[in-house]
Amino acid sequence: MNIVVCVKHVPDAQSERTFNDSDNTTDREGVDGLLSELDEYAVEEALKLVEASEGEVTVLTVGPAGAADALKKALQMGAHKAVHVTDDAIHGSDAPATSLLLAKAIEKIGTPDVVITGMASTDGTMGVVPAMLAERLNLPMVTYASQLTIDGSAVTARRDGDTASETIEATLPALVSVTDQINEPRYPSFKGIMAAKKKPVETWGLGDLGVDAGQVGLGAAWTKVDSFAKRPPREKGEIVTDEGDGGTKLAEFLASRKFI
Numbered sequence: 001m002n003i004v005v006c007v008k009h010v011p012d013a014q015s016e017r018t019f020n021d022s023d024n025t026t027d028r029e030g031v032d033g034l035l036s037e038l039d040e041y042a043v044e045e046a047l048k049l050v051e052a053s054e055g056e057v058t059v060l061t062v063g064p065a066g067a068a069d070a071l072k073k074a075l076q077m078g079a080h081k082a083v084h085v086t087d088d089a090i091h092g093s094d095a096p097a098t099s100l101l102l103a104k105a106i107e108k109i110g111t112p113d114v115v116i117t118g119m120a121s122t123d124g125t126m127g128v129v130p131a132m133l134a135e136r137l138n139l140p141m142v143t144y145a146s147q148l149t150i151d152g153s154a155v156t157a158r159r160d161g162d163t164a165s166e167t168i169e170a171t172l173p174a175l176v177s178v179t180d181q182i183n184e185p186r187y188p189s190f191k192g193i194m195a196a197k198k199k200p201v202e203t204w205g206l207g208d209l210g211v212d213a214g215q216v217g218l219g220a221a222w223t224k225v226d227s228f229a230k231r232p233p234r235e236k237g238e239i240v241t242d243e244g245d246g247g248t249k250l251a252e253f254l255a256s257r258k259f260i
Contacts, residue, residue: 001055009067038118040185075196076188092218099132104209140170
């Protein structure tokens, strides 16, 4: 079984995230980045499926040079090889352009049995790329899987909602997005970290994928950020001394803010 896992390098949520002053795109150079947490579940699930049978896991990302760190983490976890799509013209690409690049890269890799993604990225949190990617690849799509099994030529997933669970089945090849309920991602072992250094990583540009620069990048984006401003600093809190009327003062404060 051959599996492609799409991953993303995102700004660390603990960093002070912002936008570039020049074009209002997300600043990915001035902050620490890492493999999107939700993508770790996708990598782990792919590894479990391959370990239970045979095959290999290829991790795929689209992004600037720093995005190679996301691939490195996935390889350290146990993925077999990686593909990095990077080109200056990609800067500012939106979800439709990203899905186009991923689709072209997967076609170049060779149609896998399964394409696995996280349910969303932790920076944009849109969650639309898996659906767009499935459409471009003409694959059946199983989304938000909290449990996954593959038997023969079919994939079966359980999707847990607020009030009910659904069981969804699709024929292979298929695209699956997984939630953070599906497993517990492994930590890279020392052996895995050392082995990752020898694993193949291919780097492809737009020319390798046959994609015209006019189809991607900020100029081709359907949506753009017009302006941004830093969040105002948090105001200093007010300390109320309880002199027997603390409850009344608290109620008055809550009422003034229309909480009660």
